[in-house]
Amino acid sequence: MRILAADYLLTMDETRKIIRNGAVLFDGSAIVDISFDKELARSKYPNADFTYLGENSVIMPSLINTHVHLEFSKNRTTLHYGNFIEWLTSVIENKDLTSEEELSSAMQDALAQMKKSGIGAVGAVSSFGKDIEALASSGLKVTLFNEILGTSEERAEDIKSDFLRRFEITKRYASDNFRPAISLHSAYSSCRSIMEFAVSFAKENSLKICSHFMESKAERFWLDRNRGEFKAFFKAFFGLERSFVRPEEFLAKLSGLGAIFIHCTHANEQELETIRNDGAFVVHCPTSNRLLGMRLLDAETAKNMGIEYITATDGLSSNYSLNIWNELRNAIFGYTDLSLKVLPYDLLKSVTVNAAKALGLNSGKLEVGKDADLIAFRLPGAVGEDEHLPLQVILHTQTIEKLIINGVEING
Ligand code: MCF
Ligand code: FE
Secondary structure (H helix, E strand, O other): OEEEEEEEEEOOOOOOOEEEEEEEEEEOOEEEEEEOOHHHHHHHOOOOEEEEOOOOEEEEEOEEEEEEOHHHOOOHHHOOOOOHHHHHHHHHHHOOOOOHHHHHHHHHHHHHHHHHOOEEEEEEEEOOOOOHHHHHOOOOEEEEEEEEOEOOOOOHHHHHHHHHHHHHHHHHOOEOOEEEEEEEEEOOOEOHHHHHHHHHHHHHOOOOEEEEEOOOHHHHHHHHHOOOHHHHHHHHHHOOOOOOOOHHHHHHHOOOOOOEEEEOOOOOHHHHHHHHHOOOEEEEOHHHHHHHHOOOOOHHHHHHOOOOOEEOOOOOOOOOOOOHHHHHHHHHHHOOOOOOOOHHHHHHHHOOHHHHHHHOOOOOOOOOOOEOOEEEEEOOOOOOOHHHHHHHHHHHOOOOOEEEEOOEEEOO
16 A cells, blocks of 8 residues: 655545645555545554655646647647648648658657656547557556548548558557547548448447537638638638538537537537537647637636536647646636636646546546546645645646556656
């Protein structure tokens, strides 16, 4: 058994408990006790391996980055920001510029950065299958969303077989800590037969499914009215005149699957309501949303509607960092209308409790019976009242000292 003691335990449990001078006890991969007094814990379990993490130390659940694209970790400075279509065009134009070696080392750097920031689990979209091995050997808990997309009905069979080939590879690595899943890229990028295939495949194999949804004004106009900036883009690149589905039909197709909808910055209240009623999930990526979609998720409306949104980094093709603390700080400074008494805790919840729910993980809280997935780090000084801890933690944390997954310490 191991006892980790700290000045502050940010449990993220139902009662939002913060414990001072407490300890987390874990045995094997599970949390077996949470103690309100580290000295008591020590005397109660004299044979346990005891570590006190030092002055101003904090223990909290490890963080979960529900949406990242590891294969897009290169060509970061060549991409165009500020307009979704310009970004997409620059992604397509840059896609062959990277050698295998460069990509592989960029992915390792990206994984290391995530771990150093305290991320213990990821939801990774894999577009080409080049990231599977790196993720499988990362030591992180991985939900690997094999991506499928394609606008051409003629090419649909080839696209499906390429997807199945990648899916079979991920299946070889499948375990409790590595779960194959599916990403249907978006409503605008997949023809009907690919959509149908993705949905049936998710159903038949009980897979988690995610999809980018309502990320830009261009997507809004295109799916609603076959107009806007996507019109010229789709005509020029793919000879398309109309979108494949309307947004409500797209949401209906994915209903009942506990789907994860990424971005939703341009979703309307009706769509958010549909997502909520379906028990589906909303992930936003504030930095990416600012760079590509020029708008943040309406987090206040979402919250008032009872949506427990999730915060994630997205990939390095639309972020300058995979350090999830940067993401939380950007949210703090992006949502200038939201109370600093409320938002910081909501954000912490969004990368722990809510994210665990979306990915179906038994973590995200310091609670007996949860997996021992936790992080420890130190603040530069003491915090007065407990209510200030969440904001101070977000403002001051860059990297963590310990990342523990299933009770085992992982080196960044
Ligand atoms: O989440 C961002 C922005 N929205 C959509 N797609 C991506 C993002 N980051 C990377 N992507 C990938 C996506 O998975 O870019 C490609 C897809 O493979 C765009 S479609 C050619
Ligand atoms: Fe994405």
